[in-house]
Amino acid sequence: MKAFVVEKWCEPEEMVFTEMEDPNPGDDEILIDTKAIGINFPDLLLIQGKYQTRPKRPFVPGAEVAGVVAKIGKNIKKFKIGDRVSAITWLGGYADKAISTEKHTYLMPDSMSFEEGAGFHVIYQSSYFGVVERAKLQAGETLLVHAGAGGIGTSSIQIGKALGARVIATAGSDEKLEIAKKCGADIVLNYNDATWSKKIRKEYGGVDVVIDPVGGDVLQKSLLCTNFEGRIVVVGFTSGKIAEVASNMLLLNNISLVGLFWNLYAQNHLDRIEKAVDTLHGWFVEGKIRPVLFKTYDLSEAVTALRDVTSRKSYGKAILKIS
Ligand SMILES: NC(=O)c1ccc[n+]([C@@H]2O[C@H](COP(=O)([O-])OP(=O)(O)OC[C@H]3O[C@@H](n4cnc5c(N)ncnc54)[C@H](OP(=O)(O)O)[C@@H]3O)[C@@H](O)[C@H]2O)c1
Incomplete structure (x- = not known):
């Protein structure tokens, strides 16, 4: 070979x-x-x-x-x-x-x-466990997906739409914002514009769930636009920075900050992986994700x-x- x-x-x-x-x-x-x-x-x-x-x-x-x-x-x-x-x-x-x-x-x-x-499998299984299992996104809620044109980003946007959520996506260029839109994001924002978080809070009413593969400043600013009982999922650190979070920010709005390490499900929880793959393949066949x-x-x-x-x-x- x-x-x-x-x-x-x-x-x-x-x-x-x-x-x-x-x-x-x-x-x-x-x-x-x-x-x-x-x-x-x-x-x-x-x-x-x-x-x-x-x-x-x-x-x-x-x-x-x-x-x-x-x-x-x-x-x-x-x-x-x-x-x-x-x-x-x-x-x-x-x-x-x-x-x-x-x-x-x-x-x-x-x-x-x-x-x-x-x-x-790597991106859809990871995003499924982030969006469905860790964040428990519900139909009608608003999902914020960072780096919306990346592997985790595109799959999380599609899963959010398949579950009936409103999806806001961020990315770093016009070309990538267009990709996020094509995946189904209802609203897209360039996170290089320092006002993105304020805009989400003031113009779009905040978000219930955040999927964050970027970390650093992006995670910190996400806290400012997450609504009452919101869930923020830490997926990765493509920015190269691990954010330090002021825990009073979690307390003030009853926010949960949760981690995702998909490998642990893939290695130790095969029954849950099987269920996730059945759902994901079903959504693929129905044309909801691609x-x-x-x-x-x-x-x-x-x-x-x-x-x-x-x-x-x-x-x-x-x-x-x-x-
Ligand atoms: N926790 C888990 O279980 C799990 C599972 C799978 C993947 N991951 C991790 O999640 C992260 C994303 O994976 P992926 O497959 O979506 O990767 P990807 O397809 O390469 O996308 C990463 C995105 O991050 C953004 N980004 C922001 N700052 C960046 C920087 N300084 N350098 C490079 N990219 C930057 C880029 O979007 P813009 O150019 O638009 O900013 C890029 O499109 C990786 O760190 C991966 O290891 C974690």
Whole structure:
């Protein structure tokens, strides 16, 4: 198989693109002929050795793929050779063959393309747990989604609309605000304009739920436009800053500040993941949600794709395709 290999902690440009032996699935594993691969921001940190977990080297990065089942281990019950599947592989995705486990592999709806399947699970599962499970967004409430053109942003906007909420989205450029609007946001605001929070409070009546993958100043200002009994979900820190929150701000309006770490659900709460994926696939089939694809790149262009994602150039999902 062809794959990108991390031999030492390095910059993506120093990965080795090489021919390797095909992996053989163990008894509990599935071998997938990958057709498309999703790029995620943490891939960069893993390659650099800066992620919270540091895999044993050499390794192939890449957390999610879609493709066709090529081989199955003897304990695999739910899948057969030839099935169209998407999978969270955690590692091993930047290759034309990848190994997954049954618990993190999903049959794709017929109408879902491989590119959509490869860009689905990390962002939609995370956003589902943020919006539905952590924030308990209700129909008729107002949801504020920051970085509304990013992977988490686009999926959270769509989930908010699927649940019947009014959605306000922020982003850093006109092009990205347009993407957020196309995803269904009712109101869009550039968060580089320092008055965005005041505007939301005064002109749009504040918000009930905030999904924040940005952190820093964006989180602090969100407190100023969150209504009585509002819920703010901490999803990430793309700004590079972890906000310090004055706890009196939470008390004054009965606001809940809650964290989200989707990996813990994916590793330890598979029954809840299964329910989330059923709902998400149902919404996809009904046309309520659909991954926004920035661009598809050839597998050999993985470094360019990853750099586009981490330099703020991309929107939605960047996808590698096996030609
Ligand atoms: N907690 C969890 O369980 C969980 C799950 C999945 C992902 N995450 C995290 O959530 C964050 C977002 O993921 P994603 O997939 O949405 O990423 P993404 O597609 O790369 O989008 C990130 C967005 O952040 C905004 N941003 C603001 N300041 C930035 C800066 N200084 N540098 C780069 N981008 C900046 C950019 O939008 P503008 O250009 O419009 O500002 C960009 O579109 C990441 O940190 C990821 O690791 C957390």
